[in-house]
């Protein structure tokens with residue numbers, strides 16, 4: 001979607017750091033985003049809204065999620081104590097549902113009847129289809145045609161849940177094209193439609209809303225670690241695609257200077273190769289999907305294809321708050337390769353009996369490297385963003401083992 005340069009001056013709200021974030025969208029969407037921003041700010045601290053949100057989070061999505069002391073990993077790695085924040089135990093198997101519940105409640109309060117969203121691997125589409133059905137709303141999921149072929153099972157799952165999946169045939173027919181198509185659909189029929197954004201990206205107020213709804217992760221972990229160990233962690237580690245599970249895992253600790261924050265990007269075949277998705281390390285500042293942030297792009301601002309073994313980390317940009325946290329060095333961003341993530345997938349299964357999402361295993365792989373360099377009285381919290389059942393077949397294939405699905 002083309003942005004209008006003159007809009008850059010108009011944007012005041014939703015800025016992170018020096019200049020990331022903003023609202024680079026056509027006029028028609030500016031008005032709608034203003035409505036969304038207003039309802040979000042009116043309701044986010046409203047007692048009745050919070051009660052409604054927590055009722056669904058606790059009694060439908062299975063919150064609070066466990067903060068689990070990983071004793072075997074801790075002993076094996078021989079350094080810092082490792083605690084796993086178990087978002088993999090949520091209904092639909094990942095952190096995405098936290099955000100979807102929050103945004104769909106806002107949509108309901110705005111009187112919307114139809115939900116749209118983008119999806120890459122299908123995880124966010126499944127979460128949105130699930131909550132749409134629960135709330136009796138219509139749901140249409142935009143998915144790149146390439147992704148509909150690679151993720152047939154999730155397409156079927158979304159249909160089963162009553163959603164329509166729209167195969168997007170523009171551009172490279174992948175996630176970035178699905179976001180464009182969803183933004184266009186929203187601009188053309190915002191009267192009855194709400195766009196449920198799947199990560200901490202897009203025009204303001206999406207990055208802030210998504211952070212707000214995902215911050216339940218760190219609010220819980222802070223309280224849980226206080227109960228279990230009586231103190232703050234020394235480090236919080238989470239994987240970064242668009243950055244929603246990471247910003248939610250960091251949120252409650254950003255003001256605690258002793259807590260190191262580490263975001264783990266997908267390095268793919270290597271950060272210095274052209275088969276990578278390590279946006280903060282390799283990207284440059286640009287404007288895309290309605291926001292100013294870091295992107296994998298060429299000199300003309302054309303978005304480059306990105307690559308990772310994990311479909312959930314395969315996004316050519318990153319949320320604007322992560323770009324700002326990197327810029328001011330409040331958080332550190334590191335790359336983990338496919339090979340390292342696959343090794344971590346095996347490792348955590350064998351040590352802890354947990355089959356974790358390949359996305360989450362990027363964070364686990366970093367913990368494997370850093371924990372042994374830390375003291376035994378130090379503490380790491382690592383977010384397991386999702387469960388790995390969806391990845392078993394493709395990991396087997398990656399290792400040259402053919403299994404029937």
Ligand SMILES: *Cc1c(COP(=O)(O)O)cnc(C)c1O
Pocket residue numbers: 094095096123124198199200239240241242243244245246312313357359360385386387
């Ligand atoms: C979608 C997804 C991610 C990446 O998205 P973020 O917005 O960066 O959190 C990571 N892990 C899992 C399991 C996912 O489904």
